[in-house]
Amino acid sequence: MDLQILLLLGQDGLTNGAIYALLALALVLVFAVTRVIFLPQGEFVAYGALTLAALQAGKLPGTVWLAVGLGVAVVLIDGGLALKSGNLKRLPRIILGNLGLPLVLLGLISGLEAEALSALALPLQILLTLGIVVPLGPLLYRLVFQPIASATPLVLLIVAVALHMTLIGLGLVFFGAEGFRTQPFSDGAVEIGPLLVQHQTLWILFASVALIALLYVLFERTIYGKALRATALNRTGARLMGISTTMAGKLSMGLAAFIGALSGVLVSPMTTLYYDSGFLIGLKGFVGAIIGGLASYPVAALGAVLVGLLESYSSFYASAFKEVIVFTLIIPVLLWRSLTSHHVEEEEE
Amino acid sequence: MNAAHEPKTVLEVSDLCVAYGKVEALHKVSLRIRAGEIVTVIGPNGAGKTTLLSALMGLLPYRGDVAYVGRELDAHVEVEERVGQGLTLVPEKRELFGEMSVEDNLLLGAFHRYRSGERDHAQTMEEVFTLFPRLKERRTQAAGTLSGGERQMLAMGRALMAKPKLLMLDEPSLGLAPLIIKEIFRIVAELKQTGVSILLVEQNARAALQVADYGYVLETGEVSLEGPSRELADDPRVIETYLGLGGKKA
Numbered sequence: 001m002d003l004q005i006l007l008l009l010g011q012d013g014l015t016n017g018a019i020y021a022l023l024a025l026a027l028v029l030v031f032a033v034t035r036v037i038f039l040p041q042g043e044f045v046a047y048g049a050l051t052l053a054a055l056q057a058g059k060l061p062g063t064v065w066l067a068v069g070l071g072v073a074v075v076l077i078d079g080g081l082a083l084k085s086g087n088l089k090r091l092p093r094i095i096l097g098n099l100g101l102p103l104v105l106l107g108l109i110s111g112l113e114a115e116a117l118s119a120l121a122l123p124l125q126i127l128l129t130l131g132i133v134v135p136l137g138p139l140l141y142r143l144v145f146q147p148i149a150s151a152t153p154l155v156l157l158i159v160a161v162a163l164h165m166t167l168i169g170l171g172l173v174f175f176g177a178e179g180f181r182t183q184p185f186s187d188g189a190v191e192i193g194p195l196l197v198q199h200q201t202l203w204i205l206f207a208s209v210a211l212i213a214l215l216y217v218l219f220e221r222t223i224y225g226k227a228l229r230a231t232a233l234n235r236t237g238a239r240l241m242g243i244s245t246t247m248a249g250k251l252s253m254g255l256a257a258f259i260g261a262l263s264g265v266l267v268s269p270m271t272t273l274y275y276d277s278g279f280l281i282g283l284k285g286f287v288g289a290i291i292g293g294l295a296s297y298p299v300a301a302l303g304a305v306l307v308g309l310l311e312s313y314s315s316f317y318a319s320a321f322k323e324v325i326v327f328t329l330i331i332p333v334l335l336w337r338s339l340t341s342h343h344v345e346e347e348e349e
Numbered sequence: 350m351n352a353a354h355e356p357k358t359v360l361e362v363s364d365l366c367v368a369y370g371k372v373e374a375l376h377k378v379s380l381r382i383r384a385g386e387i388v389t390v391i392g393p394n395g396a397g398k399t400t401l402l403s404a405l406m407g408l409l410p411y412r413g414d415v416a417y418v419g420r421e422l423d424a425h426v427e428v429e430e431r432v433g434q435g436l437t438l439v440p441e442k443r444e445l446f447g448e449m450s451v452e453d454n455l456l457l458g459a460f461h462r463y464r465s466g467e468r469d470h471a472q473t474m475e476e477v478f479t480l481f482p483r484l485k486e487r488r489t490q491a492a493g494t495l496s497g498g499e500r501q502m503l504a505m506g507r508a509l510m511a512k513p514k515l516l517m518l519d520e521p522s523l524g525l526a527p528l529i530i531k532e533i534f535r536i537v538a539e540l541k542q543t544g545v546s547i548l549l550v551e552q553n554a555r556a557a558l559q560v561a562d563y564g565y566v567l568e569t570g571e572v573s574l575e576g577p578s579r580e581l582a583d584d585p586r587v588i589e590t591y592l593g594l595g596g597k598k599a
Contacts, residue, residue: 233447241511242428243457
């Protein structure tokens with residue numbers, strides 16, 4: 001292998017690794033705050049990519065209907081509860097908060113002609129995509145995980161698997177079985193040394209670094225980010241400060257949906273994505289998260305980049321075993337973790 | 350109901366019952382706290398003192414009537430809503446955010462107020478620092494690295510960031526050195542000047558009765574004695590069981 005191939009593979013690995021790192025961060029965040037091993041993380045990636053592809057094809061993406069449907073369900077449940085307790089003042093907020101954005105987007109997109117929709121500037125299309133997919137996070141949390149918030153991690157995992165299956169099935173209904181690519185953010189490539197780097201690659205790396213920086217600022221500098229960390233550190237302590245576990249759960253899954261959808265939007269010009277492509281991408285982020293013990297953000301991100309590089313180099317040497325090699329990485333990591341860290345009781349006296 | 354000069358009731362608990370499964374931990378407990386008062390609940394280990402506070406905070410289901418500033422609080426009212434109404438608990442285990450700095454711990458104490466649009470947390474933090482100068486020295490240190498006394502101060506300071514109407518303290522002296530205990534109780538007495546009502550649960554009966562206006566003795570889930578704390582401190586039954594021989598001197 002010459003230097004050029006080495007660099008080329010490295011570039012591929014870094015690009016994919018950056019995406020896996022974002023997903024790993026989302027997984028660590030959701031687990032820390034809610035104890036859910038969030039298997040459906042990958043579905044947000046596919047939904048993001050395919051929603052954007054549908055918009056670019058001038059079609060109304062089915063995910064809008066999903067957001068509206070989930071919004072209606074939440075309004076019925078929460079609205080019913082508010083009515084029962086005579087808390088009428090909360091009704092407008094419940095309706096607006098859960099159904100406002102999905103309905104506005106539904107009206108907006110179905111109001112546009114197909115040509116106008118596909119001719120929309122890319123940043124606007126991306127904004128629409130995020131506006132559709134991100135609310136799915138909090139809505140799904142409310143409907144699926146909030147009622148069982150105090151269940152054991154195992155029960156939560158089983159429910160996460162069920163949700164993952166459901167979302168994949170819905171993805172097939174919404175987008176069909178064929179794959180899609182979206183337009184790159186900008187065409188062209190730049191020469192860096194012996195390498196020709198696609199603009200999209202630079203976009204991915206830039207956006208990933210920017211997003212990681214944004215998350216850092218969120219958690220270190222804002223009171224809401226600190227409240228999320230507090231919930232992860234000490235749930236009872238957080239509740240006593242008036243930080244509601246429900247709010248923290250919705251916020252963390254909203255962030256997870258945002259990270260997932262943005263990842264999908266970023267990679268979709270590089271790879272053809274199918275309704276079920278999200279799972280494998282998410283799983284690689286998961287390997288990274290495991291390397292970080294589902295607890296450390298920097299180690300999870302670095303682990304995910306390592307996964308990207310390993311995948312890229314193994315696809316050159318033994319392409320048939322690419323996935324095998326990547327997922328086998330988990331075995332030595334788990335061995336090492338179980339040998340070096342002692343078991344800590346969840347509720348220490 | 351009462352004449353204007355009579356201080357109004359902050360918390361009125363009647364016939365409170367709490368059960369863990371079939372085991373009843375509290376049986377028909379009634380108590381009352383007036384505005385600006387320190388009320389203490391003393392009693393042996395396992396009498397149900399922590400259970401009482403957890404129930405009042407909404408962490409445990411209960412039966413019975415709890416009226417807080419005139420409003421009925423039934424068991425369904427969530428912890429977060431109680432915090433929003435000015436009820437704050439400093440739990441026995443402190444429940445600090447160990448990896449976060451002292452400053453961030455304090456800031457989160459004001460989370461609920463921040464969320465409802467009150468942005469005076471910087472000023473409140475200065476007030477807390479005046480009360481606990483030690484916390485100011487340690488402001489950038491992680492809460493997990495503090496000493497026992499400092500942790501208790503941080504837990505109290507964090508609770509005060511919420512500007513509570515009723516502050517509930519669960520065994521603030523637990524596991525602390527005598528000098529620190531003195532300091533903590535001095536601060537509890539000082540807090541009274543700020544107008545906050547305090548419900549103080551303690552095993553250290555002598556110190557608690559010294560600082561409180563009124564006291565209840567809780568034994569095996571029931572109130573066995575109650576009265577103004579000076580009278581309780583002179584009561585032979587209290588002296589024998591809780592104050593020991595040194596009781597008269599105190």
